[in-house]
Amino acid sequence: MAHKVFFTPGPAQLYPTFEKHLGVAVREQLGSISHRSKQFRTIYRHADEQLRTLLNIPASHAVLFTGSATEVWERAIQNGAGRETFHLVNGSFSKRFYEFATELGKNAHKAEAPFGEGFAVDKLDIPAPVELVCLTHNETSSGVSLPAAEMHKLKARYPEALFIVDMVSSAPYPALDYSLIDSAFFSVQKGFGLPAGLGVWIVNEKFLAKAEALKAAGQYVGTHHSLPSLWRNAKNFETPATPNVLGIYLLGQVAQDMNRTGVETIREQTRQRAVQIYKAIAASGGLEVFVKMPDHRSATVIVAGTRDNAPALIEKWKGENIVIGSGYGSYKEKQIRIANFPANTDEEIQRLLTAIGQL
Amino acid sequence: MAHKVFFTPGPAQLYPTFEKHLGVAVREQLGSISHRSKQFRTIYRHADEQLRTLLNIPASHAVLFTGSATEVWERAIQNGAGRETFHLVNGSFSKRFYEFATELGKNAHKAEAPFGEGFAVDKLDIPAPVELVCLTHNETSSGVSLPAAEMHKLKARYPEALFIVDMVSSAPYPALDYSLIDSAFFSVQKGFGLPAGLGVWIVNEKFLAKAEALKAAGQYVGTHHSLPSLWRNAKNFETPATPNVLGIYLLGQVAQDMNRTGVETIREQTRQRAVQIYKAIAASGGLEVFVKMPDHRSATVIVAGTRDNAPALIEKWKGENIVIGSGYGSYKEKQIRIANFPANTDEEIQRLLTAIGQL
Numbered sequence: 211m212a213h214k215v216f217f218t219p220g221p222a223q224l225y226p227t228f229e230k231h232l233g234v235a236v237r238e239q240l241g242s243i244s245h246r247s248k249q250f251r252t253i254y255r256h257a258d259e260q261l262r263t264l265l266n267i268p269a270s271h272a273v274l275f276t277g278s279a280t281e282v283w284e285r286a287i288q289n290g291a292g293r294e295t296f297h298l299v300n301g302s303f304s305k306r307f308y309e310f311a312t313e314l315g316k317n318a319h320k321a322e323a324p325f326g327e328g329f330a331v332d333k334l335d336i337p338a339p340v341e342l343v344c345l346t347h348n349e350t351s352s353g354v355s356l357p358a359a360e361m362h363k364l365k366a367r368y369p370e371a372l373f374i375v376d377m378v379s380s381a382p383y384p385a386l387d388y389s390l391i392d393s394a395f396f397s398v399q400k401g402f403g404l405p406a407g408l409g410v411w412i413v414n415e416k417f418l419a420k421a422e423a424l425k426a427a428g429q430y431v432g433t434h435h436s437l438p439s440l441w442r443n444a445k446n447f448e449t450p451a452t453p454n455v456l457g458i459y460l461l462g463q464v465a466q467d468m469n470r471t472g473v474e475t476i477r478e479q480t481r482q483r484a485v486q487i488y489k490a491i492a493a494s495g496g497l498e499v500f501v502k503m504p505d506h507r508s509a510t511v512i513v514a515g516t517r518d519n520a521p522a523l524i525e526k527w528k529g530e531n532i533v534i535g536s537g538y539g540s541y542k543e544k545q546i547r548i549a550n551f552p553a554n555t556d557e558e559i560q561r562l563l564t565a566i567g568q569l
Numbered sequence: 570m571a572h573k574v575f576f577t578p579g580p581a582q583l584y585p586t587f588e589k590h591l592g593v594a595v596r597e598q599l600g601s602i603s604h605r606s607k608q609f610r611t612i613y614r615h616a617d618e619q620l621r622t623l624l625n626i627p628a629s630h631a632v633l634f635t636g637s638a639t640e641v642w643e644r645a646i647q648n649g650a651g652r653e654t655f656h657l658v659n660g661s662f663s664k665r666f667y668e669f670a671t672e673l674g675k676n677a678h679k680a681e682a683p684f685g686e687g688f689a690v691d692k693l694d695i696p697a698p699v700e701l702v703c704l705t706h707n708e709t710s711s712g713v714s715l716p717a718a719e720m721h722k723l724k725a726r727y728p729e730a731l732f733i734v735d736m737v738s739s740a741p742y743p744a745l746d747y748s749l750i751d752s753a754f755f756s757v758q759k760g761f762g763l764p765a766g767l768g769v770w771i772v773n774e775k776f777l778a779k780a781e782a783l784k785a786a787g788q789y790v791g792t793h794h795s796l797p798s799l800w801r802n803a804k805n806f807e808t809p810a811t812p813n814v815l816g817i818y819l820l821g822q823v824a825q826d827m828n829r830t831g832v833e834t835i836r837e838q839t840r841q842r843a844v845q846i847y848k849a850i851a852a853s854g855g856l857e858v859f860v861k862m863p864d865h866r867s868a869t870v871i872v873a874g875t876r877d878n879a880p881a882l883i884e885k886w887k888g889e890n891i892v893i894g895s896g897y898g899s900y901k902e903k904q905i906r907i908a909n910f911p912a913n914t915d916e917e918i919q920r921l922l923t924a925i926g927q928l
Contacts, residue, residue, distance in 0.1 A: 216601040221814065224600050232595065241583050241764035242575040244894070277636020277766075280810035284793040310792040399811060405600035407636075407766045407813030430789075433669040434636075434643040451639035452758060454766030454813065455580065535603075 223553040225403030231463040254447035257462030276409035279397035289421035289437035291342035301349035328506030331360040348380035351538035353513030403553030408457035484509035496569030582912040584762030590822040613806035616821030635768035638756035648780035648796035650701040660708035687865030707739035710897035712872030762912030767816035843868035855928030
């Protein structure tokens with residue numbers, strides 16, 4: 211089978227060093243080690259340290275592991291809000307985050323923007339009282355991003371509320387200021403170029419205090435995974451139950467590789483590649499940039515409208531071993547999604563640009 | 570590094586074919602494929618079919634995937650009981666299952682046996698009303714097993730209640746009769762010889778109907794994973810969120826390998842090896858069998874008391890590349906646990922028996 215190059219918004223292209231690290235993991239029999247062993251704690255600690263360096267996470271925040279980022283939606287709402295949540299909703303994933311809050315019985319408020327549009331954060335008013343503000347840095351369905359600086363400005367206006375950022379399909383791209391952002395999370399099968407099956411939850415002491423207060427007041431904060439038990443275990447570089455040990459090992463290794471390159475280099479490369487891809491789409495006869503406002507365009511998930519049938523284009527490119535994502539939900543026939551994650555090489559990006567240019 | 574042989578109760582020795590299947594998965598780029606693709610549905614369907622064959626699971630039951638078996642404790646209680654649960658508790662894991670129910674606000678009843686003992690099921694009375702009966706086939710902490718036939722007899726006395734069986738550290742050993750057992754679950758890092766990060770939940774239509782009734786009555790049944798949404802997605806061989814795709818693929822392959830051997834052959838081999846290991850322990854000067862009642866002794870997790878310091882023995886054997894488990898919790902200094910899972914070869918079992926004989 212010919213080797214495919216993935217530009218899919220996750221699961222995605224695997225990081226170039228993935229196979230090497232997997233080989234080491236197999237040789238060192240990491241699939242068999244106890245999650246209560248020193249060897250596992252060393253693996254957790256290494257991933258923790260590398261992620262702290264990469265994402266500039268301060269000591270006030272813990273790095274926790276869950277089964278997926280979707281699980282973090284549930285756990286964060288259970289642990290971060292007694293009653294009042296606020297959500298920015300502008301696509302399928304931010305909408306699901308909001309729906310989780312309503313399913314959890316919260317009084318969930320939202321500000322909505324049409325699919326393909328972002329928010330003018332200056333003009334937003336969050337109704338009082340609010341406990342937890344849920345932001346989506348990168349709306350994977352529509353390719354709209356909420357710049358980190360805008361999230362920081364919003365937090366400055368509502369310093370009392372807990373702010374949590376879904377950066378599932380953008381991490382490590384957004385340079386979040388964790389003196390403002392109380393919590394953020396992602397899954398490893400997007401920007402980190404790893405197989406799915408692991409969520410990463412970054413969360414601070416203020417969020418923990420809230421969870422403990424809610425628990426003390428009788429609120430259900432989770433059994434398999436609650437923030438207090440995840441936190442307590444993490445202090446010892448352990449997890450409440452047996453985690454995806456192999457996934458944590460691989461994440462630590464890829465984060466270390468990224469640190470060797472330097473996160474600013476990776477971010478600048480992502481920015482430059484995004485400019486090139488958007489430019490190629492705009493110049494192409496067969497595609498058009500979907501997100502109209504340049505400031506709202508995602509650097510990591512690029513959505514384009516197709517002149518012709520989108521599934522046919524996806525099939526055509528698949529024949530050339532270039533795999534891209536389909537439009538989300540009802541946009542399947544008329545849109546494609548192209549991921550721009552750090553795992554892709556310069557050469558692969560050139561192949562993509564050439565393919566776009568030939569449409 | 571010399572190759573270690575693991576007899577640990579999970580994570581455990583990897584299945585002999587694990588590396589081969591992992592190599593195929595890497596070559597076929599399964600870490601990158603979409604969980605909404607036909608390719609993924611084929612992987613899910615294959616795992617489903619192989620597990621149905623292996624464990625004799627009828628069409629009334631679905632095969633669902635979660636992040637871990639511990640997650641199933643939470644989801645099963647959320648979805649299977651409005652108020653009343655009943656638990657057999659005789660060790661740390663069955664106790665945690667019970668505690669999950671109390672943390673979830675249930676009126677959780679229990680019958681308790683001392684650590685190292687099992688239950689005389691004939692004499693058990695479950696207080697009415699009961700909705701969900703939670704049984705642990707194999708108590709991983711103490712090495713005590715509740716034979717499948719005993720569970721079936723208990724169900725016959727309480728046909729209206731939902732019966733769920735934790736077979737985390739014994740599957741595929743117990744031959745459950747799914748015309749009686751409504752639900753069972755395990756995680757892949759024990760008897761299936763795979764890296765951790767995937768739970769398997771087998772559950773029937775009656776359990777689903779209960780979950781739907783509870784949900785309709787306003788009970789919280791989960792957001793990230795609820796039984797109705799897991800079930801609805803599974804009908805199409807999909808999952809609500811991105812699952813551990815690689816884990817599901819590997820599980821299907823190992824289950825197929827086991828089917829080639831034949832589950833009865835595997836079970837008979839497990840029984841015979843258990844007899845040999847218990848015999849070697851009884852004959853050894855340095856060890857003694859912990860579980861006194863032969864009928865209650867686990868075939869898959871064998872607990873032995875140590876004459877000398879248990880951690881010293883574990884270290885000594887580690888030096889010989891034989892890795893066993895420590896005694897659980899407060900039994901760390903005086904007990905060892907030896908897993909007897911299908912992944913070990915005859916030759917490895919002989920090495921273990923020789924080592925026991927030399928004590």
